[in-house]
Amino acid sequence: MPELPEVTVILDDIRSLAAGKEVFRAEVFREDVSNAGVKEFPRRLVGRTLQGVERRGKILMLDFGDVVGVVHLVISGRVERLSEWREPDKEHTAVIEFESGPESGPVVLAFKKLWLGYFDLYEPGHIEEHPLISRLGPDPFSREFSPEYLRSVFERKAAIKGLLLDQSVVAGLGNIYVDEVLFAAKVHPTRKANTLDSEEIKAVYSASRDILGRAIEMRGTTFDSYHDAFGESGKFQYQLKVFARDGESCYVCGTEIQKLRVAGRGTHVCPTCQPS
DNA sequence: TCCACCCTGGAC
DNA sequence: GTCCAGGGTGGA
Numbered sequence: 001m002p003e004l005p006e007v008t009v010i011l012d013d014i015r016s017l018a019a020g021k022e023v024f025r026a027e028v029f030r031e032d033v034s035n036a037g038v039k040e041f042p043r044r045l046v047g048r049t050l051q052g053v054e055r056r057g058k059i060l061m062l063d064f065g066d067v068v069g070v071v072h073l074v075i076s077g078r079v080e081r082l083s084e085w086r087e088p089d090k091e092h093t094a095v096i097e098f099e100s101g102p103e104s105g106p107v108v109l110a111f112k113k114l115w116l117g118y119f120d121l122y123e124p125g126h127i128e129e130h131p132l133i134s135r136l137g138p139d140p141f142s143r144e145f146s147p148e149y150l151r152s153v154f155e156r157k158a159a160i161k162g163l164l165l166d167q168s169v170v171a172g173l174g175n176i177y178v179d180e181v182l183f184a185a186k187v188h189p190t191r192k193a194n195t196l197d198s199e200e201i202k203a204v205y206s207a208s209r210d211i212l213g214r215a216i217e218m219r220g221t222t223f224d225s226y227h228d229a230f231g232e233s234g235k236f237q238y239q240l241k242v243f244a245r246d247g248e249s250c251y252v253c254g255t256e257i258q259k260l261r262v263a264g265r266g267t268h269v270c271p272t273c274q275p276s
Numbered sequence: 277t278c279c280a281c282c283c284t285g286g287a288c
Numbered sequence: 289g290t291c292c293a294g295g296g297t298g299g300a
């Protein structure tokens with residue numbers, strides 16, 4: 001479940017492995033993996049050089065000069081370095097081989113399990129045509145993201161959890177980190193956003209930056225599917241206070257962590273620390 | 277504002 | 289064999 005921290009780590013890996021390298025071979029497994037389709041995908045990438053990488057919310061942006069790869073890993077997607085080229089298949093949904101360096105062998109990156117995800121190609125000037133990117137809210141680490149901003153978007157009676165998951169409100173939070181942020185801010189996920197006082201809004205703001213920042217430092221949260229491009233696990237799962245801890249006791253007060261459904265998502269909460 | 281749907285593997 | 293999780297979309 002790659003959210004902002006995991007995507008950040010993956011991008012760092014891709015940058016260090018492949019930035020400045022030319023694409024030697026590129027293929028997708030199936031027509032629906034990319035908006036370019038099976039035939040056009042290689043035609044538009046081979047021979048181009050990866051100029052740089054960037055993150056927009058949970059989306060990976062790979063800058064190939066005349067072409068931009070827009071990759072969304074959604075839930076199960078991951079990126080892994082392979083030791084050699086292999087044809088894409090159901091598991092290795094998209095595979096890109098970069099040229100060999102003078103001292104290193106070829107760099108082969110597999111974009112795995114893009115089952116609900118995709119590896120779209122856009123022309124640089126047309127990225128905003130992407131339906132999600134055009135609607136993304138501010139990045140949690142941007143200046144735009146502030147307590148004042150949150151106050152303005154919280155003037156709705158929707159559940160706070162649903163709003164924080166909404167990428168047009170904040171770009172990059174997903175189910176794990178929203179639960180953790182709300183616990184840290186001592187706000188119950190079902191609270192109507194417009195009932196938060198300014199202290200609580202500030203707490204949500206600070207917790208978002210703090211938790212995401214620490215998760216990046218620990219190279220993300222690893223459950224079943226996420227590993228970085230070097231196959232390493234993140235360490236933030238050891239810092240989780242509520243997520244996946246239902247039935248266990250709260251580290252702060254000892255109350256049993258509950259699991260409920262909010263905004264259609266499994267949601268973890270300490271009923272004492274986060275009164276509803 | 278809510279919810280079924282998309283895809284797949286894994287849990288029962 | 290059935291059911292569910294997960295992010296995002298599109299229709300009710």
